[in-house]
Amino acid sequence: MEFINYIITLIKPENMLYGKQLLEKTEPNCHDLILIDDASVVNELLLNSLVYDGFLISTDTSLLIDEYLLNEYDCLSLPECNCVIVRKNNNTVFFMTAQERTFSNLTPISLRSIPIDHPQIIYLLAKAFSVSKYLEIGIRDSPVITIMKNIVDELHGVDIKLHDSAKLCTKFHNMTSDDFFKNNIQFNDYFDMIFIDANHDIDFVKRDFDNSFRCVRNHGLIIMHDTYPKSAAYLAQCYCSDSYKIGSYIKSEYSSKGLCSYITLPFHPGLSIARKTIS
Ligand SMILES: C[S@@+](CC[C@H](N)C(=O)[O-])C[C@H]1O[C@@H](n2cnc3c(N)ncnc32)[C@H](O)[C@@H]1O
Numbered sequence: 001m002e003f004i005n006y007i008i009t010l011i012k013p014e015n016m017l018y019g020k021q022l023l024e025k026t027e028p029n030c031h032d033l034i035l036i037d038d039a040s041v042v043n044e045l046l047l048n049s050l051v052y053d054g055f056l057i058s059t060d061t062s063l064l065i066d067e068y069l070l071n072e073y074d075c076l077s078l079p080e081c082n083c084v085i086v087r088k089n090n091n092t093v094f095f096m097t098a099q100e101r102t103f104s105n106l107t108p109i110s111l112r113s114i115p116i117d118h119p120q121i122i123y124l125l126a127k128a129f130s131v132s133k134y135l136e137i138g139i140r141d142s143p144v145i146t147i148m149k150n151i152v153d154e155l156h157g158v159d160i161k162l163h164d165s166a167k168l169c170t171k172f173h174n175m176t177s178d179d180f181f182k183n184n185i186q187f188n189d190y191f192d193m194i195f196i197d198a199n200h201d202i203d204f205v206k207r208d209f210d211n212s213f214r215c216v217r218n219h220g221l222i223i224m225h226d227t228y229p230k231s232a233a234y235l236a237q238c239y240c241s242d243s244y245k246i247g248s249y250i251k252s253e254y255s256s257k258g259l260c261s262y263i264t265l266p267f268h269p270g271l272s273i274a275r276k277t278i279s
Pocket of ligand 1: 141144158161175197199204
């Protein structure tokens with residue numbers, strides 16, 4: 001529950017729906033969070049009552065991610081955390097949409113004040129997944145490495161620069177991520193969790209994702225940073241660049257083909273999570 005509770009503190013729900021209310025109130029665009037413990041109550045009407053970026057969290061993990069859900073929503077199935085998380089999504093960030101002008105009843109979720117604490121989310125997920133083999137692509141002086149060092153058996157870091165946190169890695173690979181993946185085919189299906197946080201230009205993020213998908217074990221996690229900036233200023237190359245485009249790429253190439261489930265958490269500067277599901 002720790003992971004779900006943390007996500008709810010980030011959403012800071014202003015208009016939440018749960019329990020018996022579900023049967024009574026399903027007007028369009030009015031709820032930012034719907035909590036359910038029975039997947040059978042999920043229908044189009046209920047999902048339509050979510051605001052832009054609104055969340056439905058089901059603690060009933062039998063919730064099926066079908067074609068309808070995949071079209072308009074991000075859906076991450078996390079049996080390891082006893083939940084399925086669904087987020088309304090039109091494949092762009094809030095500040096770029098026409099909704100920005102018409103959205104008036106609630107504060108947009110992406111603009112609520114709590115910035116995402118990505119090391120905390122990665123730590124909570126790593127605990128739930130009992131992560132033993134962890135890879136971070138782009139380490140700089142990563143607070144994540146400092147935390148993960150205490151809970152994993154093997155910690156690999158990749159960076160084009162030699163930073164102090166390289167000393168904390170079991171093995172530091174001083175090279176581009178492209179070279180790392182090209183030279184290390186022994187890591188196919190190897191890692192329990194991979195954190196992509198290197199070059200944020202979309203072509204680099206796509207390649208890092210494709211390569212990571214090959215190197216993460218089935219049911220393992222790939223996490224990406226800086227995928228949901230709160231304003232245009234953060235599209236600069238030195239911040240998030242255009243890595244927010246990774247969501248539509250993963251949807252068309254992976255999740256729509258049943259290869260993973262996937263969500264972008266819309267809290268600045270954004271964190272995306274994919275769980276590999278090869279049947
Ligand atoms: C945003 S920082 C990483 C921050 C860190 N992961 C954290 O959580 O605080 C990006 C890092 O990626 C490295 N980098 C940039 N392009 C890269 C590439 N193509 N391959 C590997 N590392 C790269 C940079 O040197 C920099 O240290």
